[in-house]
Amino acid sequence: MIAEILSIGTELLMGQIANTDAQYISRRLAELGVNLYRHTTVGDNPARVKEALGEAIARADIVITTGGLGPTEDDLTKEMVAEFFGLPMEMHAPSLEALTERMNRLGREITPNNYKQAMMPRGAIVMPNLRGTAPGAIVESGQKAVAILPGPPHEMQDMFERQLAPYLHARTGVRIDSRFLHVCGIGESSLETLLLDLFHSENPTLALYCGAGEVQARLSARVGANEDSAPLLDPLEKEIRRRAGRAVYGEGRNLTLAAAVVNALRAAGKTVACAESLTGGMLASRLVDVPGASSVLGEAYVTYSNEAKMRLLGVSKDTLRQFGAVSAQCAREMAEGARRASGADFALSTTGIAGPDGGTPEKPVGLVYVGVASTSGCEVQELHLRGERDWIRELTCVNALNALRLALG
Amino acid sequence: MIAEILSIGTELLMGQIANTDAQYISRRLAELGVNLYRHTTVGDNPARVKEALGEAIARADIVITTGGLGPTEDDLTKEMVAEFFGLPMEMHAPSLEALTERMNRLGREITPNNYKQAMMPRGAIVMPNLRGTAPGAIVESGQKAVAILPGPPHEMQDMFERQLAPYLHARTGVRIDSRFLHVCGIGESSLETLLLDLFHSENPTLALYCGAGEVQARLSARVGANEDSAPLLDPLEKEIRRRAGRAVYGEGRNLTLAAAVVNALRAAGKTVACAESLTGGMLASRLVDVPGASSVLGEAYVTYSNEAKMRLLGVSKDTLRQFGAVSAQCAREMAEGARRASGADFALSTTGIAGPDGGTPEKPVGLVYVGVASTSGCEVQELHLRGERDWIRELTCVNALNALRLALG
Numbered sequence: 067m068i069a070e071i072l073s074i075g076t077e078l079l080m081g082q083i084a085n086t087d088a089q090y091i092s093r094r095l096a097e098l099g100v101n102l103y104r105h106t107t108v109g110d111n112p113a114r115v116k117e118a119l120g121e122a123i124a125r126a127d128i129v130i131t132t133g134g135l136g137p138t139e140d141d142l143t144k145e146m147v148a149e150f151f152g153l154p155m156e157m158h159a160p161s162l163e164a165l166t167e168r169m170n171r172l173g174r175e176i177t178p179n180n181y182k183q184a185m186m187p188r189g190a191i192v193m194p195n196l197r198g199t200a201p202g203a204i205v206e207s208g209q210k211a212v213a214i215l216p217g218p219p220h221e222m223q224d225m226f227e228r229q230l231a232p233y234l235h236a237r238t239g240v241r242i243d244s245r246f247l248h249v250c251g252i253g254e255s256s257l258e259t260l261l262l263d264l265f266h267s268e269n270p271t272l273a274l275y276c277g278a279g280e281v282q283a284r285l286s287a288r289v290g291a292n293e294d295s296a297p298l299l300d301p302l303e304k305e306i307r308r309r310a311g312r313a314v315y316g317e318g319r320n321l322t323l324a325a326a327v328v329n330a331l332r333a334a335g336k337t338v339a340c341a342e343s344l345t346g347g348m349l350a351s352r353l354v355d356v357p358g359a360s361s362v363l364g365e366a367y368v369t370y371s372n373e374a375k376m377r378l379l380g381v382s383k384d385t386l387r388q389f390g391a392v393s394a395q396c397a398r399e400m401a402e403g404a405r406r407a408s409g410a411d412f413a414l415s416t417t418g419i420a421g422p423d424g425g426t427p428e429k430p431v432g433l434v435y436v437g438v439a440s441t442s443g444c445e446v447q448e449l450h451l452r453g454e455r456d457w458i459r460e461l462t463c464v465n466a467l468n469a470l471r472l473a474l475g
Numbered sequence: 476m477i478a479e480i481l482s483i484g485t486e487l488l489m490g491q492i493a494n495t496d497a498q499y500i501s502r503r504l505a506e507l508g509v510n511l512y513r514h515t516t517v518g519d520n521p522a523r524v525k526e527a528l529g530e531a532i533a534r535a536d537i538v539i540t541t542g543g544l545g546p547t548e549d550d551l552t553k554e555m556v557a558e559f560f561g562l563p564m565e566m567h568a569p570s571l572e573a574l575t576e577r578m579n580r581l582g583r584e585i586t587p588n589n590y591k592q593a594m595m596p597r598g599a600i601v602m603p604n605l606r607g608t609a610p611g612a613i614v615e616s617g618q619k620a621v622a623i624l625p626g627p628p629h630e631m632q633d634m635f636e637r638q639l640a641p642y643l644h645a646r647t648g649v650r651i652d653s654r655f656l657h658v659c660g661i662g663e664s665s666l667e668t669l670l671l672d673l674f675h676s677e678n679p680t681l682a683l684y685c686g687a688g689e690v691q692a693r694l695s696a697r698v699g700a701n702e703d704s705a706p707l708l709d710p711l712e713k714e715i716r717r718r719a720g721r722a723v724y725g726e727g728r729n730l731t732l733a734a735a736v737v738n739a740l741r742a743a744g745k746t747v748a749c750a751e752s753l754t755g756g757m758l759a760s761r762l763v764d765v766p767g768a769s770s771v772l773g774e775a776y777v778t779y780s781n782e783a784k785m786r787l788l789g790v791s792k793d794t795l796r797q798f799g800a801v802s803a804q805c806a807r808e809m810a811e812g813a814r815r816a817s818g819a820d821f822a823l824s825t826t827g828i829a830g831p832d833g834g835t836p837e838k839p840v841g842l843v844y845v846g847v848a849s850t851s852g853c854e855v856q857e858l859h860l861r862g863e864r865d866w867i868r869e870l871t872c873v874n875a876l877n878a879l880r881l882a883l884g
């Protein structure tokens with residue numbers, strides 16, 4: 067099956083937002099085994115929407131549109147699809163009911179414009195919108211179909227997953243099941259070399275995606291609609307885990323390193339504190355990002371000045387004088403001091419030069435020390451990072467979290 | 476002048492990256508007064524690139540392509556443009572020289588593939604790439620032109636600004652100068668109402684963009700290539716500042732609220748400390764994002780647990796028992812405690828319920844208190860925020876930074 071994406075919205079042509087909807091749908095179509103050869107974006111202009119729709123329908127089996135489902139005059143996607151297929155627009159009673167209920171719940175009046183959102187091309191398969199006011203639809207005509215999705219990403223994604231993905235499954239007769247293995251501590255090219263022969267397989271397939279300081283491996287198996295994918299995916303996952311060893315920190319599309327660390331701490335009944343210099347709170351914030359972090363993180367210290375490092379963490383004046391704040395010795399005393407002051411089981415420290423200023427030939431921008439203190443002492447890593455200020459701070463957090471993960475054993 | 480964007484790259488159709496290049500170019504074309512009616516994305520496939528190029532050229536005066544300039548077989552943008560216009564490909568000596576020099580500098584060997592990157596359609600205006608190996612080009616044919624840009628965003632943006640933007644200026648004979656006023660503390664719709672009559676002007680124009688907890692006003696004047704835009708922009712800026720008053724925190728495309736706060740603190744010779752509960756280090760991290768933050772922020776406390784609030788900040792047990800950690804009283808004691816412990820001139824505190832769990836009917840998810848302590852006491856704001864966990868934490872930071880900005884006077 068061949069698909070095209072037609073994104074509708076003047077805000078995209080004005081560059082006010084990036085087309086993340088197209089990215090999301092593209093990724094999911096690849097996972098679903100649907101071929102995608104083209105994205106087109108046009109503004110909220112009837113003639114240009116209709117022209118682009120006609121071209122896309124001529125080339126593809128299914129055209130997926132986003133945007134143009136709002137209550138205003140400018141929102142004309144459904145109308146243009148109906149016109150293209152020669153279908154009248156009709157009031158869709160269940161949609162009007164859902165809309166009325168939603169407005170009542172929010173204590174808002176229904177306006178005439180809202181009625182427009184409940185109008186549908188005759189015969190359309192209506193897709194309720196559980197996160198907003200604009201329902202979507204699938205309009206079929208012969209072998210061709212147009213799927214109409216709302217523009218706001220959280221509405222679009224919910225509708226795609228609940229309603230469009232099963233529809234595409236049913237049409238293609240196949241299902242693509244994917245697993246996502248997260249790897250930290252092996253670079254992308256080293257991992258690629260390590261797994262080289264595994265990329266030749268056609269089913270299941272293996273692909274790598276590079277993130278900030280980590281790599282995601284996607285394992286995908288194409289199976290019949292009612293077939294089990296485990297016999298294809300289990301051996302591949304096992305083999306990758308065998309080769310990459312402890313660098314694999316977990317499985318799951320939306321898993322983050324911070325969540326893996328929080329979960330591991332919770333499972334072990336352990337706590338952590340942070341002592342941050344160049345990351346300035348970013349590391350603690352990554353942990354607090356994870357719902358339920360309160361059971362593993364009680365406190366953290368942002369000690370940006372030398373004076374704060376001494377007073378709050380007990381870093382010695384001699385250390386700062388002899389080695390400077392950006393040193394393995396300082397990272398060690400910061401982590402040990404944070405662990406002592408907080409009473410936590412583990413403490414992480416970060417100190418380094420994020421730039422753009424402050425670098426010297428001996429201590430260039432990107433020189434970073436990360437410490438992990440625990441009952442068994444303190445391990446310090448020296449890192450040589452490259453990039454802009456925020457990228458260096460980001461990679462520092464990833465390295466610190468990964469060091470804690472490995473220390474958790 | 477009418478433009479179209481043609482993005483070339485299978486990674487876009489696979490959803491591996493979002494098309495931020497298209498967003499950047501779209502925004503800049505709007506600012507340059509060039510009309511843009513369509514984006515198209517195709518993969519690294521010769522037939523589909525050529526087909527999409529032909530369609531775009533038929534509709535537009537200039538087609539701007541991104542991607543497909545790498546050294547591999549798959550990279551075929553220049554070749555397809557040359558074929559489309561019936562031009563031979565020729566070695567471009569200055570590009571080869573620049574490439575050789577770059578490779579020597581990096582200590583790398585030139586491969587046969589690299590020569591491909593120095594080949595250009597005959598007669599093209601070559602745009603050197605100051606940030607990468609692939610030069611770009613402008614190919615003119617009659618009244619039509621194709622501008623070929625590299626895909627990596629930092630290379631593309633640099634080439635666009637240095638070379639394509641002046642070319643577009645010269646072709647349109649006009650220049651659009653823009654100013655960006657940043658507004659925090661007035662919502663988008665209130666600001667729109669406040670400035671309503673100013674939107675009717677055709678030159679200069681005014682547009683609002685909504686950010687996280689703040690709004691950006693773009694003032695744009697269309698002037699002749701050598702004309703001064705200040706006589707058009709100065710009165711409009713003055714009028715907006717008069718109406719929005721202190722909600723305007725500064726001017727400049729890349730200005731952030733955190734940078735405005737750091738700059739204001741530096742100008743006043745003042746320092747700040749943070750005491751963070753739900754933001755968990757995010758607030759301090761926003762300040763540390765700004766180069767030179769070390770002169771205004773020495774330390775911050777992430778006190779996620781009640782025990783840490785008491786021990787590090789001196790919040791009283793009675794306050795926590797009587798009012799709870801999410802209360803104006805606790806926010807006040809946190810800010811005052813952080814100011815006392817750090818010796819900073821100001822201290823900011825945040826406490827609240829970020830969700831998804833932990834809300835009650837009395838204290839629902841989104842209830843947040845933000846405190847600002849200074850020599851003249853402590854002001855606490857109660858906020859009722861809506862959204863996901865990270866959005867609530869993000870808006871809390873914006874509110875805290877803005878409260879400090881206003882306290883700075």
